[in-house]
Amino acid sequence: MPAAPDALPPLAGLTPASLDWQADETGSASPHSREFGDVYFSRHDGRAETRHVFLDANQLPRRLAAWRLDRPFVIGETGFGTGLNMLCAWACFDEHAPPEARLHLISTELYPLTRDDLSRALAAWPDLAERAACLLAQWPAAVSGVHRLWLDARVTLDLHFGDATERLRHLDGRVDAWFLDGFAPARNPGMWQASLFEAMAARSRPGATLATFTCAGVVKRGLAAAGFRWRKVSGFGRKRDMLVGEIAEPPADRRRRSTPWFLPSSPGPRRHISVIGSGLAGASAAAALARRGVQVTLIDREAPGAGASGNTQGLLYVKLAAETNDQSRCYLAGLLHSRRWLESLDPHHRLWQPSGVLQLASSPREQARQARFADNHPLPSDVVERIDAVAASQLAGVPLNHGGLHYPLGGWVRPQALCRRLAETPGVTFRRAHVQSLQASSTSWRLALTTDKGTEHLETDQVVIATASLANRFTQTERLPLQPVRGQVSALPLPDHMPAPHMAICGGGYVAPPHNGELTFGATFQPNQNDDTLCEADHQANLAELARLLPGYPERLEAAGVSLDPATMRGRAAVRAASPDKTPYAGPVPDATRWREDYARLAKDATRVPDTPGQYHQGLWISAAHGSRGLASAPLCAEVIASRICDEPMPLEATLINHLHPGRRLIRDLIQGK
Ligand code: SAM
Secondary structure (H helix, E strand, C coil): CCCCCCCCCCCCEECCCCCCEECCCCCCEEECCCCCCCCCCCCCCCHHHHHHHHCCCHHHHHHHHHCCCCCEEEEECCCCHHHHHHHHHHHHHHHHHHCCCEEEEEEEECCCHHHHHHHHHHHCCCHHHHHHHHHHHCCCEEEEEEEEEEEEECCEEEECCCCHHHHHCCCCCEEEEEEECCCCCCCCCCCCCHHHHHHHHHHHEEEEEEEEEECHHHHHHHHHCCCCEEEEEEEECCCCEEEEECCCCCCCCCCCHHCCCHHHCCCCCCCCCEEEEHHHHHHHHHHHHHHHCCCCEEEEEECCCCCCCCCCCECCCCCCCCCCHHHHHHHHHHHHHHHHHHHHHHCCCEECCCEEEEEEEECCCHHHHHHHHHHCCCCCCCCCECCCCHHHHHHHCCEEEEEEEEECCCCEEHHHHHHHHHCCCCCCCECCCCCEEEECCCCCCCEEEEECCCCEEEEEEEEEEHHHCCCCCCHHHHCCCCCCEEEEEEEEECCCCCCCCCCCCCCCEEEECCCEEEEEEEEEEEEECCCCCCCCHHHHHHHHHHHHHHHHHHHHHHHHHCCCCCCCCCCEEEEEECCCCCCCCCCEEEHHHHHHCCHHHHHCCCCCCCCCCCEEEEEEEEEEEECCCCHHHHHHHHHHHHHHHHCCCCCCCCCHHHHHCHHHHHHHHHHHHC
């Protein structure tokens, strides 16, 4: 494989900002950075400064009022700080933009404020209180990476935690207006580097504007060298000058040269999109598209959540590799994303429970692996923490022989109920039908459906395939390697007063906290098996796993009168799908025949990358291979697909978008001469 265009830094927690609170001119306390010895906003009037320096200088009131494109207006910022600029940009959008317009905010931050400090800083602006509350409710853990927040139906905020230059280099998205903020260049020279301006230029839309409070020479020189034209205008308050500027023709994105096959094609029509498969992958994709104003037909041969997403309980959990890799990055991002997504979809926890998950360290090998993981991943304890058997037993509410990795943000979900809820999203129409085939015309897709009434056809602008192990059944997807994996869960009635774990516990399998008087545990993992009928041997295997996770527990159940006879046990079997590298597929469907021709020479020399951009089945997308961790991957993959279709910034770094790309195995196989 050619070298990765831009390797990501190790997954890590970030150092929170360290603040002093100093009296401003009105007498209230305003934040001051100890690290940089500078203020977050003017002590004279922070709001007026934001309006003058960032909103008006980028001409946002006028531009937002005139916004008619069917993609969002994108603002990019270096240095999120207290979020004042972004909340003001949101308010400005609400005041000026037409009702159908959307706004996408991107902001980088290397030293995120703690939630308490953020709350204290934003309390200075009572009229922003509602917006601040929305930000605070979703404020992410201080972990490097992209965190997508939904500020309201029309406004999205992507927080890119990490160094501004590094984050913008990894940004897959383009910006219409820049807020070049950060502490004064003299106090923060590390940020105001030529490489920052280059990264901004490369992520700009043609005509993108910028504004910044400073006129420092290093900024003027750097902006000019990167291709921005700047001019001085009058500054705010006591500052005489500030800079505004724009870029007419942004430079070509250099990353594209190393992986031309991943080059996204231009967005197509998207008034009506069909999503095939209404499990978690399809239902979340349908909801993500509908949220963006797309009319969605969600098609399934059964009901929403009838397939592998049909269990009464499913775990929101991840298993991360001891050494950071892109798959772990995707899954951790997915866990954090799903947690925020569930919280905003169902704040009253009717469809899910934030129970936390324990990855049990029950063997010396797993203990050593977890120790390596913890050494390699300095992550905050509100994301993952190593705990001993005593702490684990306390958290679980049942005695455990081992500790492990505790993920407080994990939990369990009622997947079928969740799929039903997603299928009811306004803008989504559910249709019960079997899709026989897909046929492309020049601008649309024609689906041949078998329904109760016979054969019908459906015309639609684009199609998302989300049919798990059947996803490569269409001629367009038949080259996509997918493996069916049978899994069976078992359930036992739980006698009243019998203690059971409050938290989900995972080892080889898992046991979930009780639900509706039942204890669910499992699941078997049987690659290349397609059979979804219940089998006694699998119940036996699940009972053995339960005994490993909770030693002595099956015996106590039996002593309390519960029959452990596999012949009478309840459960459910379903077929999931996995890719050969166990990463989901999320993205456009490549034209495999063309790829084999266009990139044939990679087989001889993988370093000689042809210029040819990847050819796709235009308007055909896939979200599949979520295996048994779909709750952590499918909602984020839905955002990946919906964001690309709707020409928006992506919710993950470019490298991770490529990692999820459905064409990755084709390239790998070509390079390996397969
Ligand atoms: N825009 C902010 C607001 O509305 O509150 C104020 C920004 S404050 C003046 C500067 C911010 O830049 C701080 O939050 C600081 O942590 C952040 N920062 C400093 N160096 C950075 C870097 N290299 N990458 C990303 N953020 C950085």
